[in-house]
Amino acid sequence: MITLRDVSKTITEPDGSTRTLFDRLGFALRDDDRSVAITGRSGSGKSTLLRILAGLDTDFTGTYEHDGRVLERTPRRMAEHRLRHIGIVTQDHSLLGDRSVLDNVRLGVPARAGSTDRARDALEAVDIGHLAGKRPRRLSGGEAQRVAIARAIAKHPVVVLADEPTGALDETTEDGVLALFDQLQQAGTKFVIVTHSERVAQRCGRRLHLHHEQLIECGT
Ligand SMILES: Nc1ncnc2c1ncn2[C@@H]1O[C@H](COP(=O)(O)OP(=O)(O)OP(=O)(O)O)[C@@H](O)[C@H]1O
Numbered sequence: 423m424i425t426l427r428d429v430s431k432t433i434t435e436p437d438g439s440t441r442t443l444f445d446r447l448g449f450a451l452r453d454d455d456r457s458v459a460i461t462g463r464s465g466s467g468k469s470t471l472l473r474i475l476a477g478l479d480t481d482f483t484g485t486y487e488h489d490g491r492v493l494e495r496t497p498r499r500m501a502e503h504r505l506r507h508i509g510i511v512t513q514d515h516s517l518l519g520d521r522s523v524l525d526n527v528r529l530g531v532p533a534r535a536g537s538t539d540r541a542r543d544a545l546e547a548v549d550i551g552h553l554a555g556k557r558p559r560r561l562s563g564g565e566a567q568r569v570a571i572a573r574a575i576a577k578h579p580v581v582v583l584a585d586e587p588t589g590a591l592d593e594t595t596e597d598g599v600l601a602l603f604d605q606l607q608q609a610g611t612k613f614v615i616v617t618h619s620e621r622v623a624q625r626c627g628r629r630l631h632l633h634h635e636q637l638i639e640c641g642t
C-alpha cells in the first residue's frame with residue numbers, strides 16, 4: 423500500500439550542528455494492516471515520520487511508494503497523493519479558531535461539491551453533529567479531538583495518520599476515541615497512530631518502535 427524504502431533524513435539544530443534522524447529507515451503499510459502503532463522517545467522523530475508519510479515533509483532521501491509505484495518526491499506530487507488518500511490528525515489539532523466546526527471539517531474535503539454533506543456525515547460519524555455551528559475555541563479537548571478526526575475522515579481516506587490522538591484526553595474520553603477508531607477500521611480505514619500510551623499501542627494490530635534512526639517491528 424504505502425512503502426518507505428531507505429529513508430534518511432538529517433536535521434540541522436539551532437546551533438548549526440546536524441543530527442541524523444532516520445538512517446535508511448523502512449516502513450510498509452500492508453493491505454491487511456488495520457492499525458499500526460508507532461512508539462519512540464520524545465524527539466526520536468515520530469511526528470517527522472508522520473509528516474513524511476503525509477507528504478508534508480519532502481526533504482528526505484529514499485523512496486516513497488504507493489501501490490507499487492514510486493511517487494515523485496515533490497511537494498506538488500505529494501500533496502496530490504495526500505488529498506486523495508490520506509487523512510491526518512496532527513498533535514495540536516490545527517483547527518481554525520475563528521471558523522465554525524463545520525467549516526473546519528469541510529476544509530478536509532478536496533472537492534467543493536458535496537463537501538458540506540461529507541462534513542456533516544463525518545461529524546455524525548464521530549457523534550458531534552450538534553457542534554457543527556460552534557467555534558473550536560469553545561470546545562473541550564475531547565470535542566476538539568473529534569473535530570480533528572472528523573476533518574481527517576471527511577474525504578474517506580484510505581489511511582488516517584494520527585499523531586498522539588489521545589495525548590490530551592482522560593481515559594474515558596480516550597476510550598471513546600479508540601472505540602471510534604475501531605469502528606472506522608471495521609469500515610475499512612487504516613490507521614497509523616503515533617502514541618506514548620501503552621493502552622493505545624496495545625489495541626493496534628501492529629507495533630513499531632522508532633529507535634536508533636530505524637523502525638523496529640515489535641512482537642505482537
Ligand atoms: N524541520 C526541522 N528542522 C529542524 N529540526 C527539526 C525539524 N523537524 C523536527 N526537528 C527536530 O527533529 C527531532 C524530532 O522531532 P519530532 O517532532 O519528529 O519528534 P517526536 O518523536 O514526534 O517527539 P514528541 O514525542 O515529543 O512529539 C526534534 O529534535 C526536533 O527538534
Ligand SMILES: [Mg+2]
Pocket residue numbers: 468469470513585
Ligand atoms: Mg511528536
